[in-house]
Amino acid sequence: MAAGIRQKDSVAPRPGRAGGAVAWRGAGLRRERFHGYLFIAPAFLLLAAIILYPLIHAFQTSLHRTRGLRIDFIGLGNYEKILAEPAFWDSLAISFAFTGIAVALHVALGLALALLLNEVRFLKTAIRIAFLTPWMVAPAIGAIIWMWLLEPQFGVVNYVLRSAGLISEYKIWLGEPALAFGSIVAVDVWRGVPFIMLLMLAGLQGIPREQYEAAEIDGATRPQRFRYVTLPNLRYLLIVASTLDFINTIRHFDIIKVMTQGGPARATEVLPVLLYNRAFLANRFGEAAAIGVALLVIVLALTIVYILLTRPGRASES
């Protein structure tokens, strides 16, 4: 009886329809579609207001020479200027180096920690929360804490390392180019690893136990089980996590702005920091907007890669 009702409902003619499959191509469908657009209109308008309009405005600004309220249209002049500047290319190189190293470490350490946590049998929740703490701290606050830890004269890091005999004199962690770059990478890794760890842990827990048992019966060692069972099962997740992390990290601003402001001597001036310095220290908003558009193009390219990698067909194959 119930099946009969469902069948009756599913084929019952609706107002405006002649009935059957042919009716879905008629005026009724167009009206349905119109209603669909109406339903998504509020969300679209909201997104347009908070994303599309600022993007258009930023692009418009990038076509102007701005000196406060004195604004002159210069076409692509700002793009020509920033692309001719070594500062832009240096900054781009620093951005890719910072992002590449940080993402590689996020993924490697995140996976390693997830493997360890997956084996934990006691106090699982408490340990997971403890590992997640850096991710829960606001990045700017974490950066300030690390600034004081790394402070040359009074910082705990120098004190501990010198007490342990690992360094003979205090290091200027944020004052020398290589050390400053290493320090911001380290702090970003401290902040970024927990999220990747969480994703990997979820992935690990989704791997059927039977696969490990079968591998063990076949005599696979632990490294072999990792190589031939764990990694293939996590492959898709690793691609998604690292691509999203790359997109997220290349836009990083807060930690670097707080800790080094792009210094010393621009050694840590990633693109978002260059953009900020150009806009708010140099008052050149047109050039800053052009840098922002360039950064947007890079992020869009990465997003396209991400979409291609996560297409439904590819995902199910993986």
Added chain:
Amino acid sequence: MAQQAPCIVSVDVTTAAYNGYLMPLDAYWNAEPESFRAAWSESILSAARWDGELWGVPSWGGVYAEVYNRDLVEAAGLDPENPPATWAEYMTWAEALSGDDQWATAILGGRTDTTTRVLLSWIYSNGGEPFNADMTESRFAADPRSLEAIKTYLGLEAKGLAAPGATTINYLEQTNLFAQNRIATMRNAYWSVAKVLGDNPALEGKLFVADPPMNVEEKATVATMTADSISSSCAHPDEAWAFIKFNNERKWAVQRATVANWMPLRNDVSDDPEIASNPMLRKFVEIGGYAKTYPLPHPHWADISTNDIVDAVQEALLEPERVEEIFQALDAKLNEKLNDV
């Protein structure tokens, strides 16, 4: 409220005026009686003028002098009553004041314009002029006296006389080092004294201030100038001007100096009993008499002072053997920027 700035603002006058953010004040200023206008010297007012117009009323500032820790000076066997007046004497003191985990001073090399202020005070103390009179030419390397001052000042770290890590040292780090007795002297303004005593109350009564050591006869240092201005979008400029006049009355200038450690820029307050009875404040006021005003009058000064000069200082600190080359490159860069108006 879109694009509506507050009526009264305190900003980098020349840059803001050039950008169209400020309202010229000449009409209001000229309408005031001579007794009001006479409270500011032409020298101070010139720092608030640009393009022939007045854009702000100088309200308060900071005179960059040399502040010493009396205990450390005496512990080094030096006489606090006779602080160094010349660079040569200062170097002798610096040697005596440097030891294990203690240095004579700190070089400022962090990314703020305080780095530029202190660098300029050293350049001025050597008779250097890093810019020509109409601010169209940069002469950090081209002017021998400027270059000599830069090399001397930035060279203090390599000699072990300044705290290491200068590229990370700003006002905050400098005053922390001073408050913790890690450096014995600091080139700073009167407000730094309040910061140091807040950090370490045990230093109360143990600080003294002196003229910055000079390498030429004519004394000079830096005094920052903060002005009260009216924004160009202000709908009530008459009321704003009335408040600026109130805010710059003599009694408030004295209060700002004695309570907030902000130096008065009026020329009629030095004999005020509250100022005259405070030896340290009196000394700062005296040094302010020969100080050159800061910021320098150019529309791009905010960019130049916070980005370009700081970059050059950081590079020079990291590669001391290339100081001249780095500042030559700075001159070339700034010559282009100074003329891009």
